[in-house]
Each structure stands twice: as C-alpha cells, then as structure tokens.
Amino acid sequence: MHLTAEVREVEKLTARVKLYVLELKERLGSWPGQFVMVWLPGSGEIPISVARERGREIWLVIARVGRVTGAIHEEVGEGARLWIRGPYGRGFSTSPGRHLLVGGGFGVAPLLRLADELRALDGPVEVWAALGFKSADDALLLEEFKEVVDRVTVSTDDGTLGEKGLVTDVVELDWPNVVHASGPEPMLRALAFSCLQRGVRLEISLERRMRCGLGLCGSCEVESTGMRVCRDGPVFDARLLASAEFARRSLEVWA
Amino acid sequence: MRTEGGVGAETRPSERSAGGWALEVELAGLRLANPTVLASGVLGTSASLLARAASSGAGAVTTKTLTLHPRRGNPNPVVVELDTGLLNSMGLPNPGLEPFLPEIRAYRSSGLRSPLIGSIWALNSEEASTMASMIQEAGANAVELNVSCPNASKDELDTIGSEQLVRELVEAVRRSVSVPVFVKLPPLHWGLTKLAGAAVDAGADVLVATNALRGMAIDVRARRPILSGITGGLSGRALKPVALRAVYELYGEFGDEIQVVGVGGVQDWRDAVEYLLAGASAVEIGTALIYRGLSVFRRVASGIEGYLREEGFHSVEEIVGAARRG
Ligand SMILES: Cc1cc2nc3c(=O)[nH]c(=O)nc-3n(C[C@H](O)[C@H](O)[C@H](O)COP(=O)(O)OP(=O)(O)OC[C@H]3O[C@@H](n4cnc5c(N)ncnc54)[C@H](O)[C@@H]3O)c2cc1C
Ligand SMILES: Cc1cc2nc3c(=O)[nH]c(=O)nc-3n(C[C@H](O)[C@H](O)[C@H](O)COP(=O)(O)O)c2cc1C
Numbered sequence: 001m002h003l004t005a006e007v008r009e010v011e012k013l014t015a016r017v018k019l020y021v022l023e024l025k026e027r028l029g030s031w032p033g034q035f036v037m038v039w040l041p042g043s044g045e046i047p048i049s050v051a052r053e054r055g056r057e058i059w060l061v062i063a064r065v066g067r068v069t070g071a072i073h074e075e076v077g078e079g080a081r082l083w084i085r086g087p088y089g090r091g092f093s094t095s096p097g098r099h100l101l102v103g104g105g106f107g108v109a110p111l112l113r114l115a116d117e118l119r120a121l122d123g124p125v126e127v128w129a130a131l132g133f134k135s136a137d138d139a140l141l142l143e144e145f146k147e148v149v150d151r152v153t154v155s156t157d158d159g160t161l162g163e164k165g166l167v168t169d170v171v172e173l174d175w176p177n178v179v180h181a182s183g184p185e186p187m188l189r190a191l192a193f194s195c196l197q198r199g200v201r202l203e204i205s206l207e208r209r210m211r212c213g214l215g216l217c218g219s220c221e222v223e224s225t226g227m228r229v230c231r232d233g234p235v236f237d238a239r240l241l242a243s244a245e246f247a248r249r250s251l252e253v254w255a
Numbered sequence: 256m257r258t259e260g261g262v263g264a265e266t267r268p269s270e271r272s273a274g275g276w277a278l279e280v281e282l283a284g285l286r287l288a289n290p291t292v293l294a295s296g297v298l299g300t301s302a303s304l305l306a307r308a309a310s311s312g313a314g315a316v317t318t319k320t321l322t323l324h325p326r327r328g329n330p331n332p333v334v335v336e337l338d339t340g341l342l343n344s345m346g347l348p349n350p351g352l353e354p355f356l357p358e359i360r361a362y363r364s365s366g367l368r369s370p371l372i373g374s375i376w377a378l379n380s381e382e383a384s385t386m387a388s389m390i391q392e393a394g395a396n397a398v399e400l401n402v403s404c405p406n407a408s409k410d411e412l413d414t415i416g417s418e419q420l421v422r423e424l425v426e427a428v429r430r431s432v433s434v435p436v437f438v439k440l441p442p443l444h445w446g447l448t449k450l451a452g453a454a455v456d457a458g459a460d461v462l463v464a465t466n467a468l469r470g471m472a473i474d475v476r477a478r479r480p481i482l483s484g485i486t487g488g489l490s491g492r493a494l495k496p497v498a499l500r501a502v503y504e505l506y507g508e509f510g511d512e513i514q515v516v517g518v519g520g521v522q523d524w525r526d527a528v529e530y531l532l533a534g535a536s537a538v539e540i541g542t543a544l545i546y547r548g549l550s551v552f553r554r555v556a557s558g559i560e561g562y563l564r565e566e567g568f569h570s571v572e573e574i575v576g577a578a579r580r581g
Contacts, residue, residue, distance in 0.1 A: 001335065004476045037332075041477040045331035068331075083477065085336070212334045214545045217345055218300030218319065226303035 002039055002083035003028075005058075010078055013061065013140040017106050018073055019051075020060045022082060028058055032114035033091025033180075033205055033235040036060075037213045039083040040076065044068035047210045047230070049110035049182075050087060051141075061109035061141070088213050089234050092180050092203050096123035100176035101149070102191060104132045104167055104183025108141055110205055111182055115148045126150050128176070132167025132187070136160035166190070173200050180235075181205070192238040202238035277570045278560050280314070282514060282537055283435035283460035285370045285396055287314030289556035290531070290571050294518055294541035295320050295374040295399065295439070296345065302361035309362075309369035312552035314537065318359065320374040320401045321390070323382050325351035329406070329484040335472045340491025340520065341542045342470055344484030346406045347376060352386050356393040363394035370396035372437060376404060378414055380427035387428040387436075397434050400424055400459075402450075403441035403466035405488035416444060422453040429458035439463040440505075442497045442519065448508050455509050462509065463516045463539065464501040468494055491542035495520030499533050506534020506576050522547060524558020531559070531571060532578040 009021035028036070030050040038060065039045040046068045052059035064073045076082060092114045099118055101111040108131050118127050127149040133139045134157050145152050154162030155170045163170050168190040173179065181191050182205040195202035208220035208229045215231030222229060227236065278289040293299060293308040293316040305316045328348025335342040349355065352375070362371055373395030377383035387398045402415050402424065414420060421438070428436050438454040440447065442465035451462050467488025472481050480486075498519030506515050517530030518539035527538045543551050559571065568574055 001337070001472070002474060002481070039332055039481075041474070041479055044483070081476065083474065211328075211331060211345065211348075212343065214334060214336070214341075215548075216297045216343075216541065216544060217333070217348075218298050218304050219348075221301055221304060224301065224303050226301075226307035228304075 002085045005082050005084055007076055007078055007080045007082060008057070010076070014138050016065075016138075017061060017063045017140055020062060020072075020076070020082070022058050022060065022084070024056045024058065024084075027056055028053055028087055030058070030087035030113070031091040032094065032117045033110050034087040034089050035110075035234060036084040036086035036088070037210075038072070039085070040068060040072055041083065043071040043075075047088075047207075047213065049113070049205070049234075051109035051112050052116060052144075053113065059112075061106055063106040086213070088230055090232065092205075092235050093178070094118055094121060096121060096125050097177035098175060099125065099127045100171065100173075100179045101127065101129040102132075102167060102171055102179060102181040102183070102187075103129065104187040105134070105138060106140065107183030107187075107205070108145070109182070111180060112141055112144055112148075114180055115145060119148045128153070128172075130155070130167050130171045132156070132170075132183070133161070134158065168194065173198055176200065178203065195238060203235050204238050205234045206236060207234065278556055280537055280571050282315070282516070283397065283437075285315065285435065287370065287537060288368065289314040289552075290527070290537040290559065291552045291555050292372070292516065292537050292539040293317055293552075294539035295372075295401065297541040297544060299374070300349075302358040302365065305358070305362045305371065306365050306367055308549065308552070309367040311549035312556060313369055313540075314552075314556070315370045315372055315396075316362075317372040317399060317539065318355070318374050318395075319349055320347055320376045320404060321349050321352045321355055321386070322347060322376050323352055323386055325349065325354070329482075332481055332483060333487075335481045335487070336545075337472065337489075337491075337493070339493035340489055341545065342472055342482060342487040342489055343467070344406050344482040344487030346484055347404055352389055356389065359390065359393040359395055372397045372399045374399040374401050374439070376401045376407070377424060378411060378420075380423045383424045384427040384431040388431040391432040391434050395434065397437055397461075398428055398432055399437040399439055399463060400428055401439045401466070402454075403439055405441070405467050405469045405486070406484060416441070416450075418446065418449055418453040421450055422457045425454045425457035425459050435460040437461040437463050437516070439466055439518075440501065441466050442468050442494065442501055447501060448504060451505050451509060455513055459513060461514050461516055462505050463518060464505055465494070465498040465519055467519075468497060490519065492520045492522070495526060495529075499529055502530055502535050503533040503578070507579060510534055510576055510579075521555065522551070524555050524562060527555050527559055528562050528574070531574050532576070534576040534579065536572075536575050
C-alpha cells in the first residue's frame with residue numbers, strides 16, 4: 001500500500017524542475033541512490049529518486065517531461081498530498097575514501113542524497129562534485145552541494161556558468177577512488193568509457209520505463225542484460241554493463 | 256493424449272543427487288531438473304531474463320503471455336502490495352507474438368536446459384492455431400494456453416470462460432503443434448472441472464492451476480481504487496489455499512489422464528510440497544520473487560529434496576497426489 005505524504009514545500013529550481021519537500025508519517029529509511037514510486041491519483045505513478053532524507057522529510061526533484069510529471073507540476077502545491085511506495089532498488093556504495101560525484105542536469109538529485117550520507121560517515125572521506133548543465137538557467141541544487149561536499153565544479157555546455165564544455169570533458173579522473181554518476185545516458189556512456197579505460201571504479205544510476213517496481217514485470221530491463229533497473233539497480237557497477245548490449249551500443253556511439 | 260517431447264525437448268539421463276534423491280521430474284515428456292517453474296508474466300519478457308531465471312535454478316521457464324497483436328497494457332499504478340499478496344493489473348503488455356520470437360530462439364540457443372513454455376492468449380481458434388505453430392517453430396518446448404487472465408477486458412473474460420470456446424481453442428492448438436499443450440485455468444469458476452474437462456477432452460497434456468484471483472484495493476485517503484485498471488489479479492499467499500484446492504480437485508478428476516501444475520503463493524518448500532501432495536507434478540513461482548529473489552528456485556528445490564530424504568522417498572513422483580491416497 002502507498003504511504004500518504006504531505007507536501008510541505010514546493011520550490012521552482014529551474015523552468016522545468018521543481019523541488020518537492022514531503023513529510024511522511026514515519027521515516028522512509030532510504031539508502032542513497034534508491035527511488036520511490038510516486039502516485040498522483042487520477043494521473044499516474046512514476047519512479048523518482050530520493051534527493052534528500054531528514055527525519056520524516058524527503059526531497060524529490062521532479063523535472064517536467066510528460067503526462068504525470070506535468071500533472072504534478074500543475075496540480076500539486078504546498079499542503080497537497082502525494083502517495084509514495086518504496087524505497088526500492090540498490091543504491092550507491094558508501095565507504096571512506098575519495099569520492100567523485102558526477103551529475104548531469106536534474107540527474108544530480110540522487111547524488112545529493114549520496115553526498116549527505118558520505119558526509120555523515122566516520123573515517124576519512126573526501127567528496128568532490130562535478131555538476132554539468134546545458135546552460136546557467138538549468139543549474140540546480142548548487143548551494144546544497146556546496147554545503148556538504150569539499151569541492152564543487154560546475155560546467156555548462158554553453159559556458160554561461162563555470163567551465164564551458166561537457167562535464168565528462170572537464171572531470172578529473174585520476175583523483176577519486178570511486179566515481180558515482182547520474183544523468184543523461186550519453187554522459188554516463190562517455191564516463192564509463194573513460195573510467196573503464198583508466199581502471200577507475202564507476203557506479204552509474206540508470207533509468208528505464210518502470211511499471212511494477214518490484215522486480216517482477218520485466219519492463220525496466222537494461223536491454224539484453226537480464227538486469228532490472230528497479231531491483232538490480234538503479235545503480236550499477238559500470239563493469240557489469242561492459243559485457244552487455246549496453247556497452248555494444250555505447251561503443252557504436254563512440255566509434 | 257500424451258505427446259512425446261516435441262521440438263528440441265530435453266532427453267538426458269536422469270540426474271540423481273549424491274544421496275540418490277532425484278529432483279528431476281517429467282512433465283508431458285519434458286524433463287525438468289527440478290519441479291520449480293518460472294510462472295508466466297514474471298521475468299518472462301526477454302531471452303536474457305528467461306535465461307537468468309533458468310540459470311538461477313528454475314526447472315522450466317514460461318514466457319510472458321503473448322498476444323497476436325501488440326498490447327500496451329494498463330498505465331501505472333499496476334501493482335499494489337498487500338500483507339497477504341500482490342494485486343497486479345499489468346493488462347497483458349507485450350510486443351505481440353512475432354516480434355517476441357527472436358527472444359525464444361535466443362533462449363533456446365543459449366544452451367540452458369530448462370525447457371521453455373510459450374504462453375499465448377487467443378480468443379478464436381484461428382489465432383490460437385497460428386500463434387501455437389509460430390511459437391513451436393521458434394523453439395518453444397510447450398505451449399501454454401492462458402484462458403484465465405484476470406486483467407483481460409470484461410468481454411474477453413465472458414468469452415473465454417466458456418467451455419465451448421476452451422474446447423475449440425485447445426483443439427486448435429492441439430492440431431497445430433506436436434509439443435505438449437498446457438492450459439492455464441482460473442482459480443474460481445463454478446464449472447472449473449467442466450472447463451478443465453473440456454480442455455482434457457480436446458487434447459490438453461497439462462492443466463496449470465491457477466492464474467490470479469480477481470480483486471481490488473482502495474486507498475482510503477485518495478478515496479479511489481489504486482489500480483488504474485480498477486481490478487487486478489491477486490497472487491501470492493492469499494491465493495495459495497484456493498489454487499491448492501483447485502489442484503486437488505483437478506488431480507482427483509483427471510489425474511489418470513493428464514498432469515497438473517500448481518501455481519499460487521509458493522514461497523518455500525513447504526508450499527511446494529503441499530501442491531505436490533495435492534497432485535501437482537511441478538509448481539510455478541511468481542510473486543515470491545519479490546520477497547525471496549531469484550534464489551527462490553534453488554531454495555525451494557533443495558527444500559523439497561530435504562523433505563524427500565527426511566520422509567524416506569526417492570523421487571518427486573512418489574509423493575505426487577499422495578494426499579489423496581491418504
Ligand atoms: C530509478 C529512476 C529514478 C528517477 N528519478 C528521477 C528524479 O529524481 N527526478 C526526475 O525528474 N525524474 C526521475 N526519473 C524519470 C521519471 O521517472 C520520468 O521522467 C517520468 O516517469 C516521466 O513520466 P511522465 O508521465 O511525465 O512522462 P511520459 O508522458 O510518460 O513521457 C514523456 C517523455 O519522457 C520519456 N521518459 C519517460 N519515462 C522515462 C524514463 N524512465 N527514462 C527515460 N525516459 C523516459 C518518454 O519516452 C517521453 O519522451 C527517474 C526514473 C527512474 C527509472
Ligand atoms: C506481475 C504479474 C504478471 C502476470 N502476468 C501473467 C501473464 O501474462 N500470464 C499468465 O498466465 N499469468 C500471469 N500472472 C499470473 C502468474 O503466472 C501466477 O499464475 C500467479 O501470480 C500466481 O502465482 P504466484 O502466487 O506464485 O505469483 C502474472 C502475475 C503477476 C504477479
């Protein structure tokens with residue numbers, strides 16, 4: 001059954017993206033990288049990553065791309081309700097060391113949850129974030145990242161904010177013990193290529209059309225790998241996908 | 256009517272475990288390394304997922320039910336998790352039979368030994384016959400005719416619940432293929448034995464009992480049904496006693512002529528053994544994958560083996576229907 005959540009706050013982060021701060025009756029207990037299924041009655045149900053969890057409060061960063069996200073943007077204001085189930089999936093690994101978080105667009109959301117968790121770890125942890133956006137107007141959550149990570153670098157495709165270029169062209173891959181990435185798939189592919197070449201551990205968060213969210217229906221399989229985004233992911237070790245169709249397609253892109 | 260293995264059926268010597276307890280079963284001429292089967296609609300949507308279930312220990316795997324033409328299925332929400340089981344209203348989403356055939360071929364050439372059961376949904380004999388021959392041609396080791404999808408439209412359900420139609424469909428499939436024909440039945444139907452009888456008369460080799468029950472859930476805060484399809488199929492724990500009864504009755508009625516497969520709420524070896532004792536030759540597993548993951552097949556199989564050993568049996572066959580013999 002779904003949990004009923006009260007919408008405490010709605011903030012417009014960019015023209016397309018809103019932050020929803022929800023309050024639950026009890027703690028959700030999510031792991032960084034996990035997602036919830038969000039149901040808006042009368043409209044539909046979609047997977048959304050948990051961007052932050054504090055006590056009974058969770059943050060969801062929702063980009064308007066279609067029917068259900070559009071309805072949420074239009075209809076759900078402060079004081080309204082959303083219904084959620086979860087948390088689901090396997091998230092990012094967290095252990096002391098040097099972590100580089102690479103995010104693209106609204107894909108940065110689950111990395112904030114990860115940054116929070118890494119910050120709270122015992123032991124020596126250093127966290128850098130490299131966040132890429134199309135343009136200055138698309139940048140989001142920068143202040144939040146700056147509060148919890150040791151260094152934030154921003155890049156934009158058009159150079160209107162931070163360095164000009166793709167985030168994958170500006171990242172420093174010699175420094176980290178592990179790279180965690182979330183964002184558009186071409187970005188993830190390019191990063192996978194660079195990391196696998198250098199032997200750097202990379203965890204990537206993938207998205208596919210999701211239906212049951214429970215690992216049964218097969219809708220969110222990553223093509224021909226037998227891996228389900230909802231249950232085996234959404235976070236995968238990039239090596240796991242290197243042998244599969246995913247990598248084959250990626251190589252075609254690079255060729 | 257009992258057919259021999261058919262296209263590509265596995266014929267290998269009986270595999271006995273070190274202690275001499277055989278988990279292997281024979282189902283209408285197909286050899287299953289153990290009596291657990293992946294249920295239709297669960298992970299059966301691609302060659303790679305079917306292969307994953309098989310390499311996780313499923314003795315046989317069933318494809319998602321296929322229709323002749325593509326079906327989008329229902330929009331989300333399509334599942335509700337209950338304390339007692341799961342409601343789903345997927346609505347038979349599938350790419351249509353023809354685009355799926357390469358998946359069957361790919362599975363069959365993967366070298367995995369678990370037979371593949373191709374599940375189909377058809378509302379007239381012509382469609383049933385075309386689909387069955389195409390699926391056999393692609394390499395399916397058996398055809399499962401689903402006459403019980405709880406998420407079909409009301410019209411479809413009214414149609415498919417008729418004995419006459421079931422007879423026609425099974426006859427059509429029987430005429431079109433040499434592989435075994437399975438018929439998957441609904442859990443509640445006042446004329447269940449009549450419906451099953453029609454299937455048996457028409458040449459079915461195996462009765463699969465059962466599909467999910469029709470049910471629904473309402474969210475009290477939203478004050479509306481949760482599933483977009485309003486009603487859905489109830490599977491898991493809550494279904495078990497109902498499907499178990501169906502297996503017991505069907506085995507009693509038709510056990511001399513055909514074999515029965517039990518489906519509904521199997522989570523551990525005890526559930527599986529109950530079905531075997533009621534008369535099932537094998538059990539299918541679906542919903543339990545949520546709670547037990549893919550290791551459920553190996554765990555149920557080794558639990559059955561442990562039971563056989565403890566109770567002094569040497570094969571699964573010995574306990575099939577034992578609850579009737581008392
Ligand atoms: C594990 C996971 C976590 C996610 N986390 C977030 C998040 O934190 N914030 C966020 O804004 N979005 C997130 N998404 C994506 C979000 O679920 C989709 O944008 C949403 O389902 C679109 O629904 P819609 O009805 O608005 O769009 P639709 O009307 O269904 O589709 C609009 C367009 O978006 C495309 N699309 C829809 N769903 C997906 C998808 N899953 N992957 C790729 N393309 C898609 C469609 O092809 C179409 O072009 C996540 C997805 C997954 C699988
Ligand atoms: C998500 C889901 C999808 C299903 N799809 C099908 C299907 O396409 N065809 C079919 O014959 N049965 C389908 N079923 C029913 C199962 O095969 C099985 O009969 C039922 O779930 C009872 O077994 P279980 O309790 O082990 O899940 C589906 C069940 C679930 C949970």
